Amino acid sequence: MFYRVFVAEPIDAWWQRRQRTRDRAVPYAVGTYRAEWERYPVLIRQYHPDLNSGITLTQIPPAAEVFLVWQCDVGHVFVATPDEQRNRPGGQRRRSVWCPVCAQLANPPRIKPTAPTPPPPRAPRSSRPAREGPAGRLPGDAFWSAAAPKPASAAEADLRQRLALRFEFELDCNAVVVARPFFDRLEVWPDVVIPELRVAIEYDTVGRHGLEHVGPREESDRRKDRALRAVHWEVLRIRCGKLQPIGPYDLTASGVTGRLMDRLSTALGEIRGELIVSAYCRR
Numbered sequence: 001m002f003y004r005v006f007v008a009e010p011i012d013a014w015w016q017r018r019q020r021t022r023d024r025a026v027p028y029a030v031g032t033y034r035a036e037w038e039r040y041p042v043l044i045r046q047y048h049p050d051l052n053s054g055i056t057l058t059q060i061p062p063a064a065e066v067f068l069v070w071q072c073d074v075g076h077v078f079v080a081t082p083d084e085q086r087n088r089p090g091g092q093r094r095r096s097v098w099c100p101v102c103a104q105l106a107n108p109p110r111i112k113p114t115a116p117t118p119p120p121p122r123a124p125r126s127s128r129p130a131r132e133g134p135a136g137r138l139p140g141d142a143f144w145s146a147a148a149p150k151p152a153s154a155a156e157a158d159l160r161q162r163l164a165l166r167f168e169f170e171l172d173c174n175a176v177v178v179a180r181p182f183f184d185r186l187e188v189w190p191d192v193v194i195p196e197l198r199v200a201i202e203y204d205t206v207g208r209h210g211l212e213h214v215g216p217r218e219e220s221d222r223r224k225d226r227a228l229r230a231v232h233w234e235v236l237r238i239r240c241g242k243l244q245p246i247g248p249y250d251l252t253a254s255g256v257t258g259r260l261m262d263r264l265s266t267a268l269g270e271i272r273g274e275l276i277v278s279a280y281c282r283r
């Protein structure tokens with residue numbers, strides 16, 4: 001009897017072997033397996049190139065015997081092959097089935113209790129830290145800050161609501177930790193904070209007196225954008241009225257409309273990749 005045994009490899013070893021067998025530095029170009037992975041939006045969300053030697057998911061054949069590192073929405077980090085991950089849900093839609101740790105917490109094995117056991121501690125959400133000040137946070141972390149001003153305009157609230165209808169983003173952060181003080185604080189307060197994409201959205205109008213975001217205010221807007229980009233965030237400003245774009249992804253608009261939301265979705269795709277953004281689309 002012959003058994004053909006496939007042994008999964010760590011990603012570096014797998015990639016190097018494919019480099020040799022395919023005789024090229026990049027054995028699979030970015031995007032090669034896009035169509036195969038697109039059917040698994042949860043897995044696109046769980047996969048991060050920085051946990052996998054910088055190799056993107058679309059470079060990995062779904063049948064590859066390779067150990068990949070995944071991180072669930074709650075923040076558990078675990079190792080699994082593409083096949084194990086794609087077979088995980090078994091037709092179920094519950095989120096917990098996509099992560100072995102979550103699945104275990106949702107369905108603990110039945111053991112005859114010998115003593116009362118405390119409930120398992122809830123893992124902190126990596127994208128939504130506890131609601132305290134910036135103490136202990138790292139530059140680039142998003143959080144909820146009590147110091148941030150309350151949302152000012154109805155348009156801003158409308159924008160946030162329309163985003164929540166389109167995307168499964170955690171939109172309850174209102175601050176990002178920056179590396180250098182901005183107006184004496186190590187935090188900035190964008191109008192909308194999308195931790196999943198590390199994108200901040202600003203909704204700019206000249207205000208009732210025509211003085212907002214112009215003159216010296218524009219310079220502080222630009223400083224704020226630089227502070228965010230320095231911690232690897234991107235900024236997209238929606239510029240209303242006569243305000244001109246000041247950043248590469250800014251959109252001019254007359255107000256919050258369905259058409260603006262379409263343009264915004266496209267711009268988010270340009271910033272972080274359409275595949276990533278579509279993985280957060282509600283369907």
Ligand SMILES: [Zn+2]
Nearest residue numbers: 072076099102
């Ligand atoms: Zn989990």
